[in-house]
């Protein structure tokens with residue numbers, strides 16, 4: 400069922416329907432939203448899918464400059480060593496140099512499209528499907544704070560961002576149906592942020608036989624997978640071209656943040672241009688997870704588990 404649906408959306412351009420949703424009213428009002436490039440919480444449009452309890456959708460709560468901020472972080476900063484990327488195995492970026500810098504200096508479009516994922520914090524080993532203590536990098540403080548702010552706004556308290564996968568999609572990229580089950584803490588929600596071109600997102604059930612629902616994920620949209628939906632199959636069969644109004648509409652300009660050089664790039668059109676050019680044919684998804692149970696200090700390494 401999931402596979403058939405995946406193929407259907409991959410080959411056609413059907414509009415997904417998202418009719419069966421219920422609106423959620425948030426009682427919370429966070430003051431620090433603007434520090435993260437978010438509009439005030441009281442203006443957020445938040446929905447839960449009726450057929451998938453626990454799947455929460457926040458319709459683009461970001462300001463344009465806020466969207467730009469996270470895009471610059473993903474392209475220029477999170478892609479840097481020692482964070483692990485799919486490029487590590489390919490030896491395409493010379494020692495001492497960084498991917499984004501090399502792409503810009505040589506206008507290297509081929510290399511630009513080769514980056515598919517970066518992991519932050521605990522690295523998820525795709526082969527063994529485990530997170531290991533030895534494989535841990537530093538988790539970016541700004542992304543951890545953004546994630547906690549989003550979680551708390553939805554009443555998920557004490558969310559600790561410990562791992563993230565940043566997925567970089569181009570117009571022909573897909574992500575096949577899977578569940579995210581390697582985290583030790585499966586009660587904590589999974590927070591997914593999308594920027595750039597639009598994705599068709601499929602959300603199925605606990606098995607591949609359940610019929611999935613399809614929805615558009617546009618630039619700035621946030622999906623939170625929690626409770627019953629936390630372990631459901633999901634995937635991205637198609638990326639669709641969108642216009643760039645989401646990150647180019649400057650009605651506001653009061654964004655301040657510790658990363659002054661990033662904010663400066665977001666506000667200066669000439670500095671922003673290469674990032675905007677990338678985004679015109681790409682989608683970036685940041686998928687944030689809590690790995691540990693609350694109170695658990697560290698993961699057991701494999702040898703600990705055996706003894």
Ligand SMILES: O=C(O)CCC(=O)C(=O)O
Pocket residue numbers: 564566574579591593598600616633634635684686
């Ligand atoms: O790109 C997306 O919207 C989903 C990404 C995802 O499911 C994952 O990284 O596990």
Ligand SMILES: [Fe+2]
Pocket residue numbers: 577578579633
């Ligand atoms: Fe996933």
